[in-house]
Amino acid sequence: MALLEIRRLAVDFTGPRRVRAVDGVDLDIGREECVAIVGESGSGKSQLLLACVGLLAANGRAQGSVRFEGRELLGAGDPAAAVRGGGIGFVFQDAGGSLTPHLRIGDQLAEAAVAVRGASWQSARADAVRMLERVQLPAAAQQCARYPHELSGGMRQRVAIALALMPRPQLLFADEPTTALDVTVQADVVALLAALCRDLGMALVLVTHDLGVVASLAARIAVMYAGRIVELADAERFLRQPRHPYGAGLLASVPTLAAAAGPMATIAGAPPAPGTAFAGCRFEPRCGRAEARCRVEDPALVAGDGGLVACHFPLDAGPQP
Amino acid sequence: MLAFIARRLLVAIPTLAVVVALSFALTRAAPGGPFDEEQALPPEIRANLEAAYGLDQPAHRQFVRYVAGLLRGDFGPSFRFRDFTVTELIAGGLPVSLTIGLAALTLALAVGIPLGAGAALARGRFLDRLVMGLAVAGISVPVFVIAPFFALVFGIWLRWLPVAGWEPGRATDLVLPVATLALPVIAYVARLTRGSLLEVLRAPWIRAARARGLPQRAVLLRHALPAALLPVVSYLGPAAAAVLAGSLVVETIFGLPGIGRHLVQGALNRDYTLVMGMVIVYAVFMILLNLLADLAYAWLDPRIRHGRRA
Numbered sequence A: 001m002a003l004l005e006i007r008r009l010a011v012d013f014t015g016p017r018r019v020r021a022v023d024g025v026d027l028d029i030g031r032e033e034c035v036a037i038v039g040e041s042g043s044g045k046s047q048l049l050l051a052c053v054g055l056l057a058a059n060g061r062a063q064g065s066v067r068f069e070g071r072e073l074l075g076a077g078d079p080a081a082a083v084r085g086g087g088i089g090f091v092f093q094d095a096g097g098s099l100t101p102h103l104r105i106g107d108q109l110a111e112a113a114v115a116v117r118g119a120s121w122q123s124a125r126a127d128a129v130r131m132l133e134r135v136q137l138p139a140a141a142q143q144c145a146r147y148p149h150e151l152s153g154g155m156r157q158r159v160a161i162a163l164a165l166m167p168r169p170q171l172l173f174a175d176e177p178t179t180a181l182d183v184t185v186q187a188d189v190v191a192l193l194a195a196l197c198r199d200l201g202m203a204l205v206l207v208t209h210d211l212g213v214v215a216s217l218a219a220r221i222a223v224m225y226a227g228r229i230v231e232l233a234d235a236e237r238f239l240r241q242p243r244h245p246y247g248a249g250l251l252a253s254v255p256t257l258a259a260a261a262g263p264m265a266t267i268a269g270a271p272p273a274p275g276t277a278f279a280g281c282r283f284e285p286r287c288g289r290a291e292a293r294c295r296v297e298d299p300a301l302v303a304g305d306g307g308l309v310a311c312h313f314p315l316d317a318g319p320q321p
Numbered sequence B: 001m002l003a004f005i006a007r008r009l010l011v012a013i014p015t016l017a018v019v020v021a022l023s024f025a026l027t028r029a030a031p032g033g034p035f036d037e038e039q040a041l042p043p044e045i046r047a048n049l050e051a052a053y054g055l056d057q058p059a060h061r062q063f064v065r066y067v068a069g070l071l072r073g074d075f076g077p078s079f080r081f082r083d084f085t086v087t088e089l090i091a092g093g094l095p096v097s098l099t100i101g102l103a104a105l106t107l108a109l110a111v112g113i114p115l116g117a118g119a120a121l122a123r124g125r126f127l128d129r130l131v132m133g134l135a136v137a138g139i140s141v142p143v144f145v146i147a148p149f150f151a152l153v154f155g156i157w158l159r160w161l162p163v164a165g166w167e168p169g170r171a172t173d174l175v176l177p178v179a180t181l182a183l184p185v186i187a188y189v190a191r192l193t194r195g196s197l198l199e200v201l202r203a204p205w206i207r208a209a210r211a212r213g214l215p216q217r218a219v220l221l222r223h224a225l226p227a228a229l230l231p232v233v234s235y236l237g238p239a240a241a242a243v244l245a246g247s248l249v250v251e252t253i254f255g256l257p258g259i260g261r262h263l264v265q266g267a268l269n270r271d272y273t274l275v276m277g278m279v280i281v282y283a284v285f286m287i288l289l290n291l292l293a294d295l296a297y298a299w300l301d302p303r304i305r306h307g308r309r310a
C-alpha cells in the first residue's frame, strides 16, 4: 500500500461559473518517495495538493478519494484534520506569508511540535533551534526571539520549511518552494529539501516550474495539463525522452535542457480558460501532432514504456536503456 | 517602551496648552456672563462680584492668572457654586464618572469582541444575522433614546432596577447607566471584530497554521484573534470619546452625581472656570486613553513596536 493514494480526485469551484480545477487525478506516493509535479500556471497543481489536506478555499469541493496510510481524507467533517501537520506537512507557494506576523519565530516552531506531537514546551524549544540549524538559518538560536518581519524573504522561506517539519510529517507537500526566492538561493533550498527528505525518511511531493530541480531531486514526475495528469513517468526517462507532446513542449522551453527536447521548440497558444468544457484531448488546440481523432476522443492515461501517458499519438520512447 | 511613553506625554503638553487656550477663548466668547440671572443684580453688587473673581480685569490678565493657578494644580473657584472650588467639584464627581465610563468601556470590549467573533465564525447563519441586526440597531439609536427606554422598561415596568439615583456602594444604580453607555460601543466593537476576523481568517498564514495541524482553538485564539483585534484597539480612542459624550446625557437622565452634569450646567451658567476645568479633565483622559490604545496596539503588532524603535 502506498503512503498516499489519490483516486479519481476532482476539485470544483462554485462562483459566477463552475470551474473544475482538478479533473480526475490518480496518483500514488510511496514512502520516502520524491515525486515532482510540473505544469503551466493554472493547471491545478496547487488545488490538487490543497484538496488532499482539506484546505481548499471555501467555494471549493473535492470529490473522489484520497487515502493516507489507508485512511480516507475526503468527506464530511474535515477528516484530513487528523493528518495535517504530523502526517502531511505543507510548504506553501507563498512560503514567506506562512508565518504568523505577531508571534516570535521560536514560539511558532515550538507550538507546532507541542500541539501536534504533544512535545513538552522545553523540548520543543530545543527542537526549534535544531530545526532552524537544519534548514541552515544563520544564528539559529537568536532567530527564535525574532518576529517574521525582521527576517529576509529567503530566511522566512527556510523558517516556513522548518515550521512544516516541526510536527515531523511522513510526507511533505512543497508547492513551488523556491519561486519567491533569489535564483542564487533556489538551488540551496532544493538541495536542502532533498537532504531533509533523506535524513528524516520523509516522502516529498514537489510542485515546480523548474525542470532542472526535477532532474536533481525527483524519482518520478507527473505532468499536469488543465486539471489532468497527462504524463506520469520515471523522472530520468522523462527528461531524456518525454512522451506526451505537452511534456515535450515543457522540456523544450527550458533553455538548459533544450538539447534533450522533442520536435517542439516552445508551446504555442495559451492553456484553456478555467471552466472550459472538453470533447476530445484538452491539449488539442495547441498540439502539433493533433489529428481528427484527438478532437473527438479524450485520451485515457494508459501505461507504456515505463510510465503513463494520455495521448493518442505519443512521442516515441526511444531505445530503453 | 518607556521612552515611547515619555515622548508621548511630552507631546501631550502642547496639546493641553492648546486645549486650555481654546477653552478659555471660547467660554469668554460665548454671550452672557456668570452673573446674568433672570433677576438682574444691582450694578454695585455685580461689580463687586466681578472684582472678587477678577472678571473686571482684561482678558489676558485673567488668562495669565488662570494658567498660573493651573500650574499649581488649582482650577480656581466655581463662579456659581460659590462655596466650592472647581477642584472640589471635579474630585467629588470624578469617581462616579470614572466608574461608569470605564465599566462601560470594559463591558463593551468584553461583550462586543466575543459577539463579533461568534458572528464571524457563524458567518451567514442565524447567529451572525442576529448579532449584526442588533449591532445596526445599537449603532443607530442614540443614547438619549436608549436611556429613557431602559429606565422605562427595567425601572418602571419590570421594577428590576432603580430608575435613577445614586447611593454610594449600591451597584444596582450603575447597571442601567453602564448598559446604556456600553450599548452603542458593543455594537460597533462587534461589527469591527467580525469584519476584521473574517479578513484575517483568509490570510495565508492562517491557512499555514491549519496546515501545520494546529487545533482550531489555537488557530483562532493565538493566531487569528490578536491580529483581528488591531482595528478594535484603534477604535478605543473614538470609543472613549463616545462614552464621554454619552455620559453627559446618561448622568443627567439617571441623576448620577458625576462630572458630566457639571459640564452641561457649567456651560448653561457661564461658569467659566468650571467649564474649563471639565474640558481639561476630559482632554487629559482622552490623551491617556489614546496612549493606552497605542500601547495595546504596539503590544499586539510587533511591526509597529519595531518601527517606532527605529
Ligand SMILES: Nc1ncnc2c1ncn2[C@@H]1O[C@H](COP(=O)(O)OP(=O)(O)OP(=O)(O)O)[C@@H](O)[C@H]1O
Pocket: A013, A014, A015, A019, A020, A021, A039, A040, A041, A042, A043, A044, A045, A046, A047, A048, A057, A059, A060, A093, A274
Ligand atoms: N477559490 C477559487 N475559486 C475559483 N477558481 C479557483 C479558486 N482557486 C483556484 N481556482 C482555479 O483553479 C485552477 C487551478 O489553480 P491552481 O492554483 O491549482 O493552479 P497551479 O497549477 O497551482 O498554478 P500556479 O503554477 O500558478 O500556482 C485555476 O484555473 C484557478 O483559476
Ligand code: SF4
Pocket: A244, A245, A246, A281, A282, A283, A284, A285, A287, A288, A289, A290, A291, A294, A299, A310, A311, A312, A313, A314
Ligand atoms: S491526444 Fe492528440 S492532441 Fe492530445 S496530445 Fe496527443 S496528439 Fe496531441
Ligand SMILES: [Mg+2]
Pocket: A045, A046, A047, A093, A175
Ligand atoms: Mg500553484
